[in-house]
Amino acid sequence: MKRFVYADNAATTQVLPEVRDVMLPFFGDIYGNPSSAYSKGAEAAEPLKAARETIATLLGAKPNEIFFTASGSEADNWAIKGAAQSNVKKGRHIISSKFEHHAVLHALESLERDGFEVTYVDVNPSGVIDPADVEKAIRPDTTLIAIMMANNEIGTVQPIQEIAAIGKAHGITTFTDAVQAVGNMPVNVKELGVDMLAFSGHKIHAPKGIGVLYIRTGTRCRTLIDGGGQERGRRGGTENVAFCVALAKALEIATARLPQLARVKAMRDRLMNTLLDKIPYSRVNGDITARLAGNLNMTFECVEGESLLMWLDASGICASTGSACNSASLEPSHVLLSIGVPVEHAHGSLRFSLSHENTEEDVDHIIATLPTIVQRLRDMSPLYNSSMARIKE
Ligand SMILES: *Cc1c(COP(=O)(O)O)cnc(C)c1O
Numbered sequence: 001m002k003r004f005v006y007a008d009n010a011a012t013t014q015v016l017p018e019v020r021d022v023m024l025p026f027f028g029d030i031y032g033n034p035s036s037a038y039s040k041g042a043e044a045a046e047p048l049k050a051a052r053e054t055i056a057t058l059l060g061a062k063p064n065e066i067f068f069t070a071s072g073s074e075a076d077n078w079a080i081k082g083a084a085q086s087n088v089k090k091g092r093h094i095i096s097s098k099f100e101h102h103a104v105l106h107a108l109e110s111l112e113r114d115g116f117e118v119t120y121v122d123v124n125p126s127g128v129i130d131p132a133d134v135e136k137a138i139r140p141d142t143t144l145i146a147i148m149m150a151n152n153e154i155g156t157v158q159p160i161q162e163i164a165a166i167g168k169a170h171g172i173t174t175f176t177d178a179v180q181a182v183g184n185m186p187v188n189v190k191e192l193g194v195d196m197l198a199f200s201g202h203k204i205h206a207p208k209g210i211g212v213l214y215i216r217t218g219t220r221c222r223t224l225i226d227g228g229g230q231e232r233g234r235r236g237g238t239e240n241v242a243f244c245v246a247l248a249k250a251l252e253i254a255t256a257r258l259p260q261l262a263r264v265k266a267m268r269d270r271l272m273n274t275l276l277d278k279i280p281y282s283r284v285n286g287d288i289t290a291r292l293a294g295n296l297n298m299t300f301e302c303v304e305g306e307s308l309l310m311w312l313d314a315s316g317i318c319a320s321t322g323s324a325c326n327s328a329s330l331e332p333s334h335v336l337l338s339i340g341v342p343v344e345h346a347h348g349s350l351r352f353s354l355s356h357e358n359t360e361e362d363v364d365h366i367i368a369t370l371p372t373i374v375q376r377l378r379d380m381s382p383l384y385n386s387s388m389a390r391i392k393e
Contacts, residue, residue, distance in 0.1 A: 004316040005362040009203075009294060010152050010180060010353035011320055015246075016205040022249045023207075026242035034239055035228065044241045051241075051248035055212060058255050059197070060188035067213045067231045068244050069224075072179040072200030073103035075213035078235075079175040079196045080107045082221035083144045084116055087173070091141025092116045095134055095172075098338040099123050100148050104177055105334075108146070121147075123338045127156035127286035135166045145174045149181035149197075153335040153351055154286030155295025157185065164193035173219060179203055179211075183254030184261070184292045195219040201243065205355075206250035210243035257356055264354050265293035271352065271363045272296050278371040285341055285349060294354035297336075299345040302384035303377040306330070308350055311373040317366055320351045 006014070026047075032040035034048045049063070056063040069075040084094060096108055098120045108118045119137040123129055129147060145167045150157045160176050167174035175196040181187050183204035189197055196219060201210035215221050215234075227236015276282055281301035300308065305321030312319055321333070332346035341349070352366065378384040 002316045003361075003365045005358075005365050006318050007352040007354055007358065007362065007366065008318045008320050009355040009357075010155075010351065012202045012208065013205045013355060014357065015207055016250065016253060018253060019206055019246050019250045023242040023246045026245065030241075034241060035230065047245050048239055048241050051244045054248040055251055058251050059182075059214060060190040061214050062217065064232060065189075065214055065217055067215060067235055068239060068247075069198075069211040069213055069235065070209055070240075072101075072177070072198055072203070072211045074224075075198035075200070075211045076101065076103040076177050076179075077107045078213050078224045079198055079215075079221065080104060080144065080146055081111060082224060083173050083175060083196065083219070084111050086220040086222045087143035091139070091143050093139050093142040094118045094144045094146065095121060095137045095142060096146045097121050097123055097129050097148070099127075099151055099153075099335040100146070101152055101177055101179070104146055104148065125340045126290070127151060127154045127339050128290055129158050129163070131159050131162040131166055134163050138166075138170050138172065142170070142172050145172055147174075147176060149176045149178040149187070149192075150184065150292050151286070151335060152180045153333055154297045154339070155180070155292035155353075156286045157181070157290045157292065160192050160194060164195075167195075168193060173221075180292060183251065184294065186258060189214050189216070196221065201247045201250060204250045204254045206247045207243055210240060210247050212247065260356060261293040264356060264358070267358060267360060267363050268294055268296050268352075268354050270360075271354075271366060272298070274367045275370060278367070279374050282374075283345075285336055286339060294358075296352045296354075297349060298352075299341065299349045300374050301345065301348055302381050302387065303348045303374055305347060305349050307377055308348075308370075308373060311377070312366075312369065315365075315369045315373075317369060320353070321349060 030043050032044045034045035052063045052066050056066050096118055112118055121133045121137055147158055147163050149160050164174040173195045176194050178187055178197050179200045182199035195216045197214040199212055202208040223234045225236040230236055230239055283299050285297040309321055332343050336346040
């Protein structure tokens with residue numbers, strides 16, 4: 001039987017059976033509208049309230065600071081456009097970074113077309129932003145800092161606590177896209193000191209199509225959808241109770257499993273060290289210490305990442321090059337370019353993202369498969385043969 005290895009958990013994750021189970025009643029008997037006054041409505045309103053409370057508690061927030069959205073992308077857009085537009089009297093300048101997710105970068109580009117100005121701070125070669133660079137970018141008209149908590153391609157973790165403190169000292173709103181961080185490292189909005197934080201269900205074993213934006217009480221951020229007053233009047237639309245309940249369950253499980261990330265990290269490290277050892281001209285992209293436990297991003301010189309993916313798929317292995325949203329384009333990853341990886345190396349890069357669901361056998365299968373694939377592709381590569389010839393001379 002062919003082995004199947006899912007090693008692309010930064011792109012999406014499978015819904016856990018326990019998470020699926022808590023949703024099922026809402027596709028059956030519990031169909032009331034949570035806003036209805038009668039008891040059929042209360043049947044749905046109570047689990048929704050409990051879900052909001054659970055999420056708030058796990059993140060160190062208050063329940064009325066938790067706003068459900070339909071995705072991480074929606075939460076990113078809401079935070080950035082909502083905060084920017086509510087603060088135009090003060091200014092139109094935003095600080096972000098070069099290696100944000102496209103949900104952030106494209107929201108910022110949209111604001112730039114509307115006359116806002118954005119400073120994209122550099123990322124250092126290890127994949128970490130220097131808070132001093134953020135502080136240097138501050139102007140009298142800066143109203144928002146938007147820096148991600150953990151990068152989706154290279155997994156590097158950013159000093160958000162320090163960045164939020166800088167924002168606070170200058171009276172500037174700080175938002176962090178924590179879609180990759182939540183569930184994969186401890187995240188507490190109070191400790192971080194951020195004003196807004198986004199995360200998404202499908203990256204933590206809940207369904208696709210549910211996310212959360214945390215908005216600290218007192219933070220100026222426009223209403224997203226005018227409607228029937230749901231989400232304290234800031235995002236209209238009858239709530240997707242099933243998915244809200246699922247998200248709370250998934251976050252509860254992810255939080256309980258945080259200590260077990262040591263096992264995920266050990267698998268990632270074994271995969272990394274073995275591949276570095278078995279595959280010449282390979283390297284790891286981004287710092288290996290300030291990094292999410294399951295993330296491994298490597299470059300294999302003189303091969304195309306896309307070809308690697310196809311051959312891995314033929315062996316039942318799911319991995320990624322760049323980000324999944326980019327897989328149709330052959331643009332090199334903006335994240336790898338931002339940390340100074342040369343274009344030709346960016347093309348030969350591969351991301352494995354492991355989760356609690358992965359096993360040592362999964363790692364064995366990748367180790368048994370990838371070196372042969374790389375060698376086969378290099379044998380066919382005129383580039384590799386000529387550079388090898390040069391080295392031998
Ligand atoms: C996946 C991801 C998003 C988008 O979340 P969706 O729920 O898929 O819209 C945003 N930011 C980061 C860092 C991500 O990894």
